[in-house]
Amino acid sequence: MSSSFSRRALLKGAALGGLATTGALSGCSSGPPPGTATWSMWSSSPEENRVWADFGRYVERRMHIRSASTLTPSDGYPTKLDLQLVSGTAGMVTALNGWLIPTYASRGAHRPLDDLIAADPDFDLDDFYPAIRSISSFAGHTYAIGFDVAPTVLYYNRTLLERNGVDPPSPTEPMSWDTFRELAIELSKPEDQYGFTCAPTIDDLVSWIYCAGGDVLDGDRDTSPLDAPEALQAIHYVVDLYVKDRVTPPIDNLVAQNASGASLANFLQGNVAFMQNGPWQVLNVRKAPFTWDIVPFPAGPAGSTPRVSGSSFAIPSGVKDDDLDLAWRLLKTLTSTGALNIYARAGRNNPARLSAASAFEPPPANLGIVQRILKGDVAGGHPFNVTTNWNRVRLLLGQDLPRAFLGQVSVRDAIDGVMPRLNALMRQHRDAVRQAT
Amino acid sequence: MAVETPAAATAAPRRTPRGPLRGPRFWRRGSETLAAWLFLLPSLAGFLVFTAGPVVAAGVISLLDWNLFSPPHFIGLDNFARLGPDPTFWSALGNTAYFTFVSVPLTLLVSLGLAVLLNQGLRRMAVFRSLLLLPYATITVAVAFVWVWLYIPHDGLINAVLGGFGIDGPAWLISDDWAMPALILMSVWKSFGFGMVIFLAGLQAIPQQLYEAARVDGASPWRTFRAVTLPLLSPSVFFTVVTSIIGSFQVFDQALVMTDGGPGSSTTTLVMYIYRTGFQNYEQGYAAAQSMVLFAFIVVITAAQFLLQRRLVHYDI
Numbered sequence: 195m196s197s198s199f200s201r202r203a204l205l206k207g208a209a210l211g212g213l214a215t216t217g218a219l220s221g222c223s224s225g226p227p228p229g230t231a232t233w234s235m236w237s238s239s240p241e242e243n244r245v246w247a248d249f250g251r252y253v254e255r256r257m258h259i260r261s262a263s264t265l266t267p268s269d270g271y272p273t274k275l276d277l278q279l280v281s282g283t284a285g286m287v288t289a290l291n292g293w294l295i296p297t298y299a300s301r302g303a304h305r306p307l308d309d310l311i312a313a314d315p316d317f318d319l320d321d322f323y324p325a326i327r328s329i330s331s332f333a334g335h336t337y338a339i340g341f342d343v344a345p346t347v348l349y350y351n352r353t354l355l356e357r358n359g360v361d362p363p364s365p366t367e368p369m370s371w372d373t374f375r376e377l378a379i380e381l382s383k384p385e386d387q388y389g390f391t392c393a394p395t396i397d398d399l400v401s402w403i404y405c406a407g408g409d410v411l412d413g414d415r416d417t418s419p420l421d422a423p424e425a426l427q428a429i430h431y432v433v434d435l436y437v438k439d440r441v442t443p444p445i446d447n448l449v450a451q452n453a454s455g456a457s458l459a460n461f462l463q464g465n466v467a468f469m470q471n472g473p474w475q476v477l478n479v480r481k482a483p484f485t486w487d488i489v490p491f492p493a494g495p496a497g498s499t500p501r502v503s504g505s506s507f508a509i510p511s512g513v514k515d516d517d518l519d520l521a522w523r524l525l526k527t528l529t530s531t532g533a534l535n536i537y538a539r540a541g542r543n544n545p546a547r548l549s550a551a552s553a554f555e556p557p558p559a560n561l562g563i564v565q566r567i568l569k570g571d572v573a574g575g576h577p578f579n580v581t582t583n584w585n586r587v588r589l590l591l592g593q594d595l596p597r598a599f600l601g602q603v604s605v606r607d608a609i610d611g612v613m614p615r616l617n618a619l620m621r622q623h624r625d626a627v628r629q630a631t
Numbered sequence: 632m633a634v635e636t637p638a639a640a641t642a643a644p645r646r647t648p649r650g651p652l653r654g655p656r657f658w659r660r661g662s663e664t665l666a667a668w669l670f671l672l673p674s675l676a677g678f679l680v681f682t683a684g685p686v687v688a689a690g691v692i693s694l695l696d697w698n699l700f701s702p703p704h705f706i707g708l709d710n711f712a713r714l715g716p717d718p719t720f721w722s723a724l725g726n727t728a729y730f731t732f733v734s735v736p737l738t739l740l741v742s743l744g745l746a747v748l749l750n751q752g753l754r755r756m757a758v759f760r761s762l763l764l765l766p767y768a769t770i771t772v773a774v775a776f777v778w779v780w781l782y783i784p785h786d787g788l789i790n791a792v793l794g795g796f797g798i799d800g801p802a803w804l805i806s807d808d809w810a811m812p813a814l815i816l817m818s819v820w821k822s823f824g825f826g827m828v829i830f831l832a833g834l835q836a837i838p839q840q841l842y843e844a845a846r847v848d849g850a851s852p853w854r855t856f857r858a859v860t861l862p863l864l865s866p867s868v869f870f871t872v873v874t875s876i877i878g879s880f881q882v883f884d885q886a887l888v889m890t891d892g893g894p895g896s897s898t899t900t901l902v903m904y905i906y907r908t909g910f911q912n913y914e915q916g917y918a919a920a921q922s923m924v925l926f927a928f929i930v931v932i933t934a935a936q937f938l939l940q941r942r943l944v945h946y947d948i
Contacts, residue, residue, distance in 0.1 A: 449891040
């Protein structure tokens with residue numbers, strides 16, 4: 195009896211102890227202490243983690259306060275950020291990919307920065323490339339400050355070109371679409387050699403559409419100009435590279451998130467002559483076992499005006515009072531020339547500030563064209579214009595357009611199929627813009 | 632076939648009626664009850680916070696127009712009214728039903744076949760059982776990535792094997808017609824281990840004397856399987872069917888990783904559509920309404936199965 199009693203007492207004690215511990219743990223605060231500079235960023239590799247750790251140290255050195263960053267893999271970053279914003283646990287500064295800025299701004303998740311910029315004579319917005327200023331704005335207001343910006347460029351495998359007796363393309367003069375197509379066909383061989391690779395998604399297709407003088411959205415209309423002759427010409431051109439000319443590696447998978455990675459993987463295998471991508475992949479391509487470089491994007495009927503994209507830091511709407519002052523100082527520090535020098539020297543991407551441009555250095559030898567394109571000295575670029583519901587536009591086009599790339603439907607049929615739903619999304623976008631202005 | 636077992640014959644000792652508890656016995660019973668509640672509390676708290684709470688919250692959110700960031704507005708049943716004319720919702724529901732009503736029977740057949748095979752007293756059965764259980768024990772996302780490679784049309788392993796037999800394999804994940812069968816095939820491979828273990832336990836609990844009696848009566852192996860094995864295995868089959876259908880209606884991971892719902896919307900499942908509606912389109916109320924409909928579907932189908940089990944499931948030996 196006594197042993198039974200003591201066992202029961204022991205179990206009861208354990209249960210009570212467990213409850214007490216749970217209560218004690220739940221009572222503990224897990225957040226950083228007040229006055230800490232908190233910020234959120236995506237990061238998918240140890241190399242990226244190191245860059246952001248350097249940013250954190252830079253913040254602590256410059257601001258003399260503790261820096262606490264929340265790093266999340268890029269795929270899950272928007273979802274995590276949503277939940278943090280809703281639950282009030284987001285950092286006082288959050289990184290945003292440029293294409294998400296209208297989405298967050300139109301929903302009131304982030305605050306406009308115009309008042310903070312106007313009240314701060316030390317902050318020089320003119321030091322940022324015009325393209326990133328455009329990308330970071332919504333409805334005439336600045337919602338974010340950029341940390342990187344770059345046009346899409348054309349990577350080429352110099353080793354493969356030399357092996358096939360083809361001269362490297364001009365480092366500054368964009369090829370015409372016709373020349374590019376001829377080269378891509380010439381450099382494609384039945385034994386697993388391909389002329390070109392890109393992702394069969396709207397994010398890559400849009401560069402060709404801009405170069406043809408088209409667009410996905412029209413600022414003044416409630417309908418999408420994706421079925422306009424210019425856009426159709428561009429889509430036809432790229433789909434023909436896949437279906438008719440067969441100069442691209444076969445499509446294995448339609449998951450949009452993997453498409454860009456698949457394109458890079460194809461190029462790194464060494465049997466693809468040209469790849470469409472941004473300078474943010476320079477760091478990865480440096481591992482390639484062949485010589486390579488970058489050149490301006492091929493020029494279509496409207497010239498070489500590919501997508502220019504970038505990323506920025508913004509302040510959530512929930513940040514107020516003293517925290518707002520700290521958030522603004524943190525945002526300025528994270529986008530300062532010193533911080534962007536760290537970012538660019540690590541080779542992550544072209545910095546958003548003109549004063550940090552020199553830190554983004556070769557290889558490859560022709561890396562300087564990135565800044566020359568942004569300044570308008572060479573070729574050109576087109577800011578990546580997106581809607582307030584770009585996620586849905588992307589999903590719609592990502593599900594229906596690949597059928598054309600696979601040759602399962604014609605371009606005309608694919609576009610006609612998506613237009614009613616695309617126009618519905620455009621009307622929804624226009625409503626969101628009207629409500630915001 | 633109801634046989635009285637020794638366990639049934641030796642029932643629990645009869646309790647004598649007791650009056651109200653008084654004195655030390657009352658306190659002992661009281662403290663036992665308190666201890667029981669304390670032990671139940673972590674599980675109960677988990678259920679209330681992580682299961683019941685979200686279900687109630689989803690019910691409330693389904694009546695709101697809420698984009699996560701702006702204050703929500705009460706809109707009554709408008710979100711439910713939107714479901715009727717939404718073709719994507721019905722397409723996703725159809726895809727989910729297709730997945731469920733093909734994958735569940737297939738999984739059951741494979742599980743049962745392997746369980747019967749393993750129950751034949753094979754040598755090293757534990758090793759086989761562990762190996763066959765491995766797919767179930769692995770993470771779906773990791774397995775899905777491997778299957779993406781297997782399904783590559785031009786040089787994937789599956790089409791290479793088919794090519795060895797002179798068969799020109801389909802385009803699998805990039806084909807409208809084959810993407811869903813590809814997901815089903817992978818899901819059957821991934822989940823048959825669970826049913827197999829349940830069936831194996833059920834088979835091993837069937838008394839051998841019943842098989843001996845059937846043999847004495849001259850029953851064929853097929854007749855023995857139908858008249859002895861299947862009826863006595865029916866509780867295991869019922870449990871596996873219920874859990875498999877509930878799980879299949881919530882299919883998400885493999886479709887997200889392997890096809891992202893495409894080509895077109897041929898593999899967009901209901902849970903994937905709910906996720907997109909809530910977290911990509913920022914329509915929390917509409918997503919919650921879809922969740923409530925899915926919940927209702929699962930409750931109705933499960934209830935129907937519980938009604939059917941009265942006629943089809945045999946708990947007596």
